[in-house]
Amino acid sequence: MSRQSVDGYDEQAKMLVERYEALSFSEVHAWLFPFLPESGGSALDVGAGSGRDAQGLLERGFEVVAVEPSSGMRQEGRKRHPDPAILWIDDALPGLDQLMRRSLSFDFILVSAVWMHVSPEDRPRAFRKLLSLMKPGAVLAMTIRQGPSEPDRPMYEASLSELEKLAKTHGVSILHQSLEPDRLGRSGVSWIHVAMKFPDDGTGALPLLRHVILKSDKSSTYKLGLLRSVARIADSACGMVAIENDERVSIPLGLVGLFWIRLYKPLVSAGLPQTPANRGTRGLGFIGDAWHHLNVSPLDLRPGMRFSGKSAHALHQTIQDAVDTITKMPAHYMTYPGTDNPVFKVRKNRSRRISDLVLLEESYFWSFGEMLVPLPLWNALSRYDAWIEPALQTEWMRLIQSYLDRQGVEKNPREMIQAMQWSDPRRDVSTVREIAQTFLEKQPMFCVWSGKKLTRTTIDIDHCFPWAAWPCDDLWNLLPTKGKVNRNKSDRLPSSRVLFDAAERIMEWWRSAYTSGENALFRKRFYIEAGGTLVIKNDRFPVEKDPALPLEQIFEALSFKRLSLKADQGIEEWDGPG
Structure with a gap:
């Protein structure tokens, strides 16, 4: 997508969001409901705009990654649809560079009102990128505008025959194709609807x-x-x-x-x-x-x-x-x-x-x-x-x-x-337990999951992502909790809502124990470990060069890792201490 198009969306974000939200997800996309995976799963919304479609997919059982290059649209979308199960990311076709670094794969991908913004010479590349993000048997749905271009948001001509050729080249089967009138009643505007299925991993x-x-x-x-x-x-x-x-x-x-x-x-x-x-x-x-x-x-x-x-x-x-x-x-x-x-x-x-x-x-x-x-x-x-x-x-x-x-x-x-056997470190939380016990002597501490006050007899250290599924003793993954809550969580993965509710407590623990503490070695270790196991940065090793990296970025990377573990390993989710 061109910079001019992104700027056009930025400048008119509030007006465009009002227009998009005037129609419901069901009104716009009822045609694709027969092709949605019945069991939900993970979904990608490319060009998420106001977040309406991401919210619609969420309500149908999906956890959603919403890709949107316009900062104005992302800001408005987050306001209207703040559910933590929607992960927003600043990215765009044809490259999707930030998304590709996270090695995610999806059961369903929606590219609605985006394809005509991708230049014809970039479309083969963009199509390959989308296919590389699909799980075996996943569905890719597109809506493509036909008709005059908006002056402030350049669009290119896009045809069904071009898309059919790309699908045939990559062995993708077309499940549905139709031409529908514009739901907003704009003169000369219509929409191509296409649903495609990926038969296998397709990459060799x-x-x-x-x-x-x-x-x-x-x-x-x-x-x-x-x-x-x-x-x-x-x-x-x-x-x-x-x-x-x-x-x-x-x-x-x-x-x-x-x-x-x-x-x-x-x-x-x-x-x-x-x-x-x-x-x-x-x-x-x-x-x-x-x-x-x-x-x-x-x-x-x-x-x-x-x-x-x-x-x-x-x-x-x-x-x-x-x-x-x-x-x-x-x-x-x-x-x-x-x-x-x-x-x-x-x-x-x-x-x-x-x-x-x-x-x-x-x-x-x-x-x-x-x-x-x-x-x-x-x-x-x-x-x-x-x-x-x-x-x-x-x-x-x-x-x-x-x-x-x-x-x-x-x-x-x-x-x-x-x-x-791969020599994973033995499950060892003793160092973090000592740090937590020291903190307890100086100031109140709270369970990251329940928010309740901790004491020397009730405190325990939990692996945010369960050791049984992903052995990791990195400092960012070890969190102070109540022993009773830790036992209740067991080997389950915190749900997106549980993680979101605990965000401030988790980041406050990181800040108090490592990034603002007096121990420079713990500070260095925290950033090195986070930069190694979580996908945070855009270029090479700035995490260790820039120790002032916002903890919000590390938490966002943690959220994407949670989605990856859920999608790839099917770990049972935990809905909180109740």
Whole structure:
């Protein structure tokens, strides 16, 4: 959408909102009701305007992301439809760059009165972006204005035949098409109505994953190790990812190296071969002298940790060795079926001088270079990691067992299974509990969920997003609650309304405990962790450069993460303490 069009909507926001709200969602969109998923789910409203349609979808059981590039329209829309289950975002076609960074997918997408604002040359790109946001079997509905353009809001001619061609090119089936009169009675204005269905993931990402995991030639476990490293980043460190272009995302190469080490360290320690000839540490290209001096637990190899002296030197060189091996081996030889084209492209930076202090933060990870991942593959890893990782682990263990058989070595299967597990930190809230207990001695504290006063005997620490579904001990995810409330919430996900009601209490806890506190290390850790696991920023690592980042932005990112967990994992919701 052009800047001129956005400005036109800004200047007339109040008048346009009054016009849109004069008609109900049902009056305008009754035609699409037969195509709405019966069970609700997640919906995307592109060009949400006044929020009328987002509210209508909400009332039909959807949680809604409302995309609107006009600040005036967003402001009016939020006033009229303040429900927390509608998440507003400043974005626009054809790029939808801010939305794409969040790796969300939707059961239903509505693009109403928007398509004619997208220039014809940008429409193929915009259509691809919309398809990439759809779940298998999702429905895309469009209304497209026909007739004269508004002078202050430029529009381009848009036809049904053009849309049919795009749908055919991408294997999308058209469920409904019609031409309807303008509901506001404007002379010469009519509307094309189209509903389309996406038959499957349509991107080729899942067949590609199946090929790499099950069918591609493997002289070692390295391809599986690289794919699983990227999958772990997609699951637990997506905040460090940058959108390279419409086709690829960019992830910091140092982070890939760190997660590679974290995966392989327990396997090597257990004496499990990673190539047919590998015994112990011999024959593995990523293991040099530095590996033997890296005497740390895999649990310590995570963003936010700090190393100094010999440990810093050993870690830095071990990451460099891992990056070198990844670049030369799996990234080079993991290719698309029937071609020599690598799936992952690597851009390495020159080796930097080893420092006496290493802080595992985003700028450090980018200093090694970047890895470019195809966007459809990244989306698949983000959305389906709960199913993809078990397949990776199974094939990895099959390869290890074949190497053991060749070597005539027997290993306890339990040992292999244990070494293969991702080394999530143990569920530990002790640090945050100590902070909370200290605060209780100085000032009143309140349960973030119920608002009731806490005491030393009633206080507990809750994982906002349940540990059972998403193991995360980041400071932003640990919240003071009443023990009774915590037990009632259990392993459920707070609903959008519960989270909204608790917003001020959550941000006040963050402010008091971390961002305004005297402990600079907690402050730094809070921002690094939030910037790593939540999608907050627009460019690379400003969270750690700008510690004054508004807590409202972090809370907004938390809300989007909640929607992602609900949509992708189907976690049961909690409606509050009652």
